[in-house]
């Protein structure tokens with residue numbers, strides 16, 4: 415295969431939280447589809463430099479600061495691209511299509527309805543997902559479990575993975591419904607760690623699959639429009655998760671953790687390698703503290719996840 419094409423892609427966010435899209439001209443590859451402005455990284459340029467140059471050329475804005483969001487390798491039939499996606503919130507100038515292309519602002523929740531190149535699906539997921547995810551602790555009592563959830567919601571969590579292992583189906587059902595009522599009142603999305611087919615009737619936002627379950631499904635077991643996430647500990651599981659078309663992954667353990675004392679930590683270097691290869695956003699899991707979010711982003715992750723993230727004084 416020929417060498418991959420590095421592309422600097424800008425998620426330009428306005429003060430209302432909307433994202434700028436531009437339409438590719440019909441005669442170009444991916445013609446007629448909507449894209450995030452950007453273009454090829456030229457020899458000798460950093461991604462940030464290429465992005466600043468492309469955004470000035472294409473939409474007439476001057477970038478003051480950009481932050482890496484996600485890196486997506488993607489094979490098209492005729493070429494391989496690596497999209498280096500940065501978020502741009504600090505810029506001057508009013509964006510306009512300087513090459514005659516139509517541009518428009520779109521709310522993050524509406525991005526999934528726009529026709530975009532295939533490589534953009536994980537980018538849209540990364541834009542829509544928060545930087546922190548709570549995983550619920552082992553269940554001692556319903557009250558204790560729900561109180562951790564409430565406390566975390568008050569601290570701003572916007573994504574929760576409900577872990578209700580080894581419970582009877584009726585208990586999973588009842589607790590999930592209680593958690594959903596709390597979470598949705600706080601605009602927090604809910605992933606249920608349970609069999610997606612068995613619990614398809616629950617109005618959760620998505621399902622989470624443990625790594626050991628990935629090989630059990632011949633195809634994505636969750637309809638489009640609902641999230642699918644997976645636990646990933648190594649390259650082989652990452653490949654399985656990609657085969658199923660998961661939307662997000664939890665890579666673990668990044669650091670030593672009390673819940674899995676026998677597992678060998680990946681370290682940030684191991685996390686970085688898996689994050690770079692993942693064609694979807696990944697959270698760092700295992701021994702995370704809230705301030706690790708900066709490191710996780712730096713190493714190519716979407717952010718951090720953990721059971722004790724929002725409980726003060728613990729890791």
Ligand SMILES: Nc1nc2c([nH]c(=O)n2[C@H]2C[C@H](O)[C@@H](COP(=O)(O)OP(=O)(O)OP(=O)(O)O)O2)c(=O)[nH]1
Pocket residue numbers: 421422423443444448449450451452453454468495497531532533534
């Ligand atoms: N800019 C941009 N490119 C994307 C997106 N999604 C996606 O698959 N691509 C692909 C399409 C192209 O093969 C490649 C980007 O190249 P480009 O055509 O924008 O490059 P460029 O601005 O430097 O244009 P040119 O001067 O080479 O014509 O990446 C996206 O959201 N934004």
Ligand SMILES: [Mg+2]
Pocket residue numbers: 451452453454468472
């Ligand atoms: Mg371009």
